[in-house]
Amino acid sequence: xxxxxxxxxxxxxxxxxxxxxxxxxxxxxxxxxxxxxxxxxxxxxxxxxxxxxxxxxxxxxxxxxxxxxxxxxxxxxxxxxxxxxxxxxxxxxxxxxxxxxxxxxxxxxxxxxxxxxxxxxxxxxxxxxxxxxxxxxxxxxxxxxxxxxxxxxxxxxxxxxxxxxxxxxxxxxxxxxxxxxxxxxxxxxxxxxxxxxxxxxxxxxxxxxxxxxxxxxxxxxxxxxxxxxxxxxxxxxxxxxxxxxxxxxxxxxxxxxxxxxxxx
Numbered sequence: 001x002x003x004x005x006x007x008x009x010x011x012x013x014x015x016x017x018x019x020x021x022x023x024x025x026x027x028x029x030x031x032x033x034x035x036x037x038x039x040x041x042x043x044x045x046x047x048x049x050x051x052x053x054x055x056x057x058x059x060x061x062x063x064x065x066x067x068x069x070x071x072x073x074x075x076x077x078x079x080x081x082x083x084x085x086x087x088x089x090x091x092x093x094x095x096x097x098x099x100x101x102x103x104x105x106x107x108x109x110x111x112x113x114x115x116x117x118x119x120x121x122x123x124x125x126x127x128x129x130x131x132x133x134x135x136x137x138x139x140x141x142x143x144x145x146x147x148x149x150x151x152x153x154x155x156x157x158x159x160x161x162x163x164x165x166x167x168x169x170x171x172x173x174x175x176x177x178x179x180x181x182x183x184x185x186x187x188x189x190x191x192x193x194x195x196x197x198x199x200x201x202x203x204x205x206x207x208x209x210x211x212x213x214x215x216x217x218x219x220x221x222x223x224x225x226x227x228x229x230x231x232x233x234x235x236x237x238x239x240x241x242x243x244x245x246x247x248x249x250x251x252x253x254x255x256x257x258x259x260x261x262x263x264x
Contacts, residue, residue, distance in 0.1 A: 035062045036235055037082055039073040041089035041151065041223060043114070043179040043197050047254040048087070051247045052238075061234055069178035071149035077102055077228060084235040087111055087225040087242070089179065090151030094224045104236075107227040111242045113257030114221040115198040116152075116159055119207040121189045128211045134160075135168030140192030142172045143185040152179035156195035159218035183207060197221070199255040223256075 040048050045067045052063040066073065066083070074093040077083050078100055086103070088094045097103050118134075120126060126138050145153030153175065160166040174190070176182035179197055186194040187206030201209050225242060227235045241247055243259045252258065 034060075034232070034234055035064060036084045036232075036238055037064045037066065038085045038087070038238070039066045039068075039077060039081070039083040040085075040087040040225075041070045041073070041179070042067040043089060043152065043200055044087060044112070044223060044256075045180075046203065047112070047199075047251050047256060048242075050250050050254075051242055054246065054250075055238055055241050058241075059234070059237065061238075063238065069145070069150045071151070072178075083228045084231040085225060085227055085239050087223055088151070089114075089221070089223055090154055091222065091224050092154070093151070094226055098226070102229055104227040104229050104231065107236065107239065108224050109226075109239065109243055110259050111223045111225045111239075112248075112251045112259055113223070114255075115215070115257070116155055116195055116213040116218060116221065117198045117201050117209045118193060118195055118211040118213060119183070119186050119201050120193050120210050121186055122206050122208050124189070124192070125208050125210055126193070130163060130211075130214070133168050134163075134165040134193075135172070138192040140172070141174050141185075141190065142169045143174050143176055143182045143191035143194030144196070145179050145182050146175035146177065147173075148175075150176065150178055152182060152195075152197055155218045155221055159195065159213045162217040163213070202255050 052065060056063055070088040070090055070093045073086060074097050077086060077097060094108060118128060120138065128134060128137050144156040147153035147157035157166060160169065174185055176185055180200055182194050183196045183200045183204050185191045187204050201207055225239050227239055248258055
């Protein structure tokens with residue numbers, strides 16, 4: 001496993017939760033008087049908001065949501081942040097928490113999958129060929145999630161290395177704090193290209209897809225979820241809800257792959 005840099009966390013998760021304690025003026029508790037806290041990869045924001053809204057309506061349980069890079073969330077949980085369910089964009093951070101005793105035994109299941117795409121600013125697409133160097137195909141800098149800890153960047157670097165493109169683009173890489181920040185860098189034209197999740201590219205009106213990267217060029221992009229240790233039974237119900245047909249239909253509508261039965 002790659003080295004995990006030390007980060008000052010407590011202030012960060014406190015601020016994040018203060019921003020999600022109330023949404024649209026809604027009270028903090030559901031009709032059943034119970035509150036759960038979900039920590040999830042930022043690339044899942046839209047799909048999980050819709051899924052959690054349905055869960056709240058069905059169960060009367062309030063779900064607070066904290067979205068950020070999986071690495072930041074994992075370290076917040078390890079530092080004692082009050083999370084009940086964690087959905088990561090990479091199994092490495094789930095494994096890291098498991099080895100530290102932060103997750104309920106045998107609670108892990110895959111929630112969804114994704115793909116990687118090469119993008120450019122809208123209207124500034126370029127020709128890319130798997131058999132030709134990427135660095136000479138575009139001008140400017142290259143955006144991706146920080147490959148040292150952001151899952152989108154970890155997958156991207158693996159793909160670029162496999163395709164023989166990493167050495168050429170590495171000097172031009174801008175390391176984004178999370179998956180959606182990388183899309184924003186390209187969308188604003190601050191970078192001439194980048195590798196991002198297919199779902200984030202689809203959701204942006206400011207980027208265009210140049211190429212979908214081959215699935216064989218990187219480990220499968222999977223979103224494992226698990227219940228944080230000492231959480232109530234309702235946390236297990238929330239995680240199970242994400243893999244049931246109605247929730248899976250929501251994920252597919254947002255461009256994600258199915259959970260493949262919910263197994264790890």
